[in-house]
Structures are given as C-alpha cells and as structure tokens.
Amino acid sequence: MKRERAYVEGRRRQVLDMLQRNPQIRIDELAKRLSVSVVTIRRDLQYLEEKKQITRFYGGAAVSKEAAGYVDDVTIYRELIAKYAATLVEDGDTIFINTSSNALDLIRYIKGRHVTVITNNGRAISYEKAEGVDLILTGGEVRHPKEALVGDFATRNLQNIFAKKAFMGCAGISSATGMSTEIANEVNVNRLMIEHTTQTVYLMADHTKVGHNSSFTSCGIDMVKHLITDELASAEELEQMRALGVEVYQVRKSDY
Numbered sequence: 001m002k003r004e005r006a007y008v009e010g011r012r013r014q015v016l017d018m019l020q021r022n023p024q025i026r027i028d029e030l031a032k033r034l035s036v037s038v039v040t041i042r043r044d045l046q047y048l049e050e051k052k053q054i055t056r057f058y059g060g061a062a063v064s065k066e067a068a069g070y071v072d073d074v075t076i077y078r079e080l081i082a083k084y085a086a087t088l089v090e091d092g093d094t095i096f097i098n099t100s101s102n103a104l105d106l107i108r109y110i111k112g113r114h115v116t117v118i119t120n121n122g123r124a125i126s127y128e129k130a131e132g133v134d135l136i137l138t139g140g141e142v143r144h145p146k147e148a149l150v151g152d153f154a155t156r157n158l159q160n161i162f163a164k165k166a167f168m169g170c171a172g173i174s175s176a177t178g179m180s181t182e183i184a185n186e187v188n189v190n191r192l193m194i195e196h197t198t199q200t201v202y203l204m205a206d207h208t209k210v211g212h213n214s215s216f217t218s219c220g221i222d223m224v225k226h227l228i229t230d231e232l233a234s235a236e237e238l239e240q241m242r243a244l245g246v247e248v249y250q251v252r253k254s255d256y
Contacts, residue, residue, distance in 0.1 A: 007145040007146060008044075008145075010101065011034055011036070011044065012044050012047065012048060013074050013075060014034060014101070015030060015034070015041070015044050015045070015048065016048065016053060016054070016063055016075070017075040017079075018030060018033065019054060019061055019062060019063045020063045020075070023062045023063070027041050027042065027045070032126070033126070035123055035126065035147060045061050048061070049061070052064055073232075074206075074208075076253060076256050077206045077207065077230035077231075077232070077251060077253070078102045078105065078206050079105065079256075080230065080251035080252075080253070080255055080256060081102060081204050081205075081206060081228050081229070081230065081251055082102060082103075082105035082106040082108070082109060082204070083106075083109045083251075084228055084249065084251055085103070085106045085167050085202060085204055085228055086106040086107075086108075086109035086110045086111070087111075088165070088200075088202060089106070089110045089111075089112050089115055089165070090112050091112045091113045091114060091115070091132075092112070092113075092114050092115070093112060093115050093116070093163075093164050093165055094115075094116040094118065094162075094163045094164055094165075095115065095116070095117055095118070095163050095164065095165045095166065095167060096118050096119070096163045096165070096166035096167070096168075096193040096196070096197060097117055097118070097119040097121065097124070097166075097167050097168075098119070098120060098121065098166075098168050098169060098186070098189065098190055098193060099119075099120055099121045099146055099147075099148040099149075099169070099183075099186055100121075100168065100169020100170065100204065101121075101123075101169070102169045102204050102206070103121075103167045103168060103169040103204050104119065104121050104123065104124055104127060106167060106204075107124070107127065107128075107129040107130060107133050107135075108127075108128050108129060108130060109130065110129075110130040110132060110133055111130070111132070112132055113132040114132060114134070115130075115132050115133050115134070116133075116134045116135075116136060117129075117133055117134070117135050117136065118136045118137075118138065118161060118163060119135070119136075119137060119138065120137070120138040120140060120148060120149040120150065120154055120186075120189050121146075121147070121148065121149070122137070122142055122147035122148065122149050123147050124137065125137065137149060138154045138157050138158055138189070139153050139154060139157050140152075140153045140154025140155075140157070140189075141153065141154070141185075143183070143185055146183065148183060148185070148186055148189075149189075150183075150185040150186055150188075150189055151185065154189055155188050155189060155192055158189065158192045158193065158196065159192070161196060162196045162197070162198050163193075163196065163197055163198070164197070164198055164199045164200075165197060165199055165200050165201070165202065166193050166194060166197040166200075166201045166202065167202050167204060168190065168193065168194065168201065168202070168203050168204065168218075169203075169204050169205065170203060170204075170205055170209060170214070170218065171209065171212070171214035171215075172205075172209050172211075172212035172213050172214035173203060173205045173209055173210055173211075173212070173224065173227065174210070174211050174212065174213050174221070174237065175221055175237060175240035175241050175243075175244055176213065176221075177213045177217055177220075177221075178217055178218070178219050178220040178221040178222070178223065178224060179203060179217070179218045179219050179221075179223075179224060180212075180213055180214035180215065180216060180217050180218060181214055181215070181216050181218055182214050182215050182216070183216070184215070184216045186216075186218070187216050187217070187218050190218035190219070191218055191219060194218070194219055194223055200225070200226060201223070201224070201225060201226065202226045202227075202228055203224050203226065203227050203228070204228045204229075205227065205228070205229050205233075206229060206230055206232075206233075207229060207230050207231075207232035207233040207234070209229075210227075210229055210233040210234055210237050210238065211233075211234045211237040221241065221244050221246065222244070222245075224241075224246050225245065225246060225247060226246070226247050226249070227241065227246050227247070227248045227249070228249050228251070229248065229249075229250055229251075230250055230251050230252070230253075231250050231251070231252045231253065233250065238250075
C-alpha cells in the first residue's frame with residue numbers, strides 16, 4: 001500500500017510538471033507519456049482539482065497559481081539534477097540507468113553522440129530521448145506500477161554487461177544506510193549495475209531523498225562516491241557523507 005501510494009503521488013507530480021511545461025497538452029497525451037489509461041489520468045486530474053492545484057477545461061487542464069510553488073520545489077530541482085547529470089555523459093559512453101524517473105530524465109538532455117543507455121526501466125521505450133542516444137532494455141519480469149524490469153532474466157542479462165558510468169536514482173540515501181529503495185526486487189539489479197560500472201557511479205537524489213532511509217538497501221555508503229542533489233538537501237547529512245568520501249554536487253534554482 002505504501003509503495004502504491006508513493007507511485008501515485010509521483011505520477012501526479014509528473015502530471016503537474018507536464019501541465020506547467022505545456023498547458024495545451026491533452027489528456028490522451030498525458031496518458032500515453034505516463035503509460036497509464038485515460039481513466040487514470042482523469043482521476044488524477046480530479047484529485048488535483050480538488051486540491052486546487054489545477055483548473056480543468058474540456059480536454060485538458062492548467063496548473064493553478066497555488067500549485068506553481070509546489071511544482072517548483074519538487075520538479076525544478078529534479079530537472080536541474082537531470083540536466084547536470086547529462087553533462088557528465090561523453091561521446092561513445094555506455095551508461096546504466098535504473099528504474100528512477102529522475103535518472104531516466106537525463107536521456108532528454110544528453111549532448112554526446114553514440115551514447116548507449118542500458119536500463120531496466122520499461123518506460124524508457126516510449127520516453128523522449130536525445131538524438132545521439134541508443135537504448136537497450138535489460139528485459140525481465142515487468143513489475144507494476146513502476147514498470148520495472150526485474151528478476152532472474154534481468155540479472156542474467158546484466159551478468160556479462162559492463163558500462164563506463166551509471167546514473168542511479170533511489171528512494172533514500174543516508175550516511176547510515178547508503179542507497180535504499182522501496183522495491184525489494186530492484187535491489188539485485190541496482191547492485192549489479194553498480195558493480196559492473198567500470199568508471200563512475202553517480203547517485204541522483206533530490207533533497208527529499210537525502211537523509212531518508214527506505215526499506216531495502218541497494219548498496220552501502222562506501223559504494224557511493226558521487227552524489228548529485230540540490231541546495232535544499234540537509235547540510236548536516238551532506239557533511240557526514242563528505243566525511244565518508246562522497247563527492248557532492250548541488251544544483252541551485254538560480255541555474256534554472
């Protein structure tokens with residue numbers, strides 16, 4: 001129940017983000033981009049309207065003034081994190097991306113050529129990506145609601161694959177427990193991606209994830225060498241991470 005609620009809340013944040021970026025986007029397009037039914041999007045819009053975060057009109061909706069600040073706080077930092085992460089991708093790189101929607105966002109902004117993305121995020125197949133990006137799915141059992149590709153098939157396929165860099169999202173990151181997730185089936189895939197990265201692993205986590213411990217640990221803090229977060233992340237927690245050897249980069253809203 002907790003995981004389902006977190007997924008629904010995340011999807012609704014994405015709906016707000018898309019509406020803010022494109023007020024003319026229609027319900028059927030929202031459903032297509034988020035890989036859900038039109039009925040589901042209508043329910044999301046009804047919920048957001050009841051919370052006074054949007055105003056609905058025939059065929060679509062617009063973000064209300066009351067919701068604008070919320071979208072800024074939650075979404076803008078994640079977009080800035082994705083954009084910064086994309087600058088770390090170079091021509092010819094092969095990279096891992098896990099099921100994180102924030103990590104997957106970076107494929108929109110990659111400037112490098114001949115970049116190969118290997119991911120277990122099933123939504124990647126219909127995701128907007130830069131021209132220089134080629135996509136490989138790990139395969140595996142599809143787990144809803146995140147459309148994560150997991151299980152023995154996914155891990156077997158990853159056994160013989162190595163990438164230069166990995167860009168990993170998480171449900172939580174702390175100096176005490178390291179990188180954690182709410183989905184037990186994602187742990188083995190996350191670990192394999194980290195272990196099979198030959199150069200650099202980048203963890204992407206906005207301030208709501210920093211200092212948070214989720215249910216299942218993907219790796220200890222000793223395996224986290226680079227963290228990309230934002231200016232609102234807990235200063236105390238980041239200092240503890242730096243003391244443990246983590247290099248931290250913080251994006252700022254003024255860069256938006």
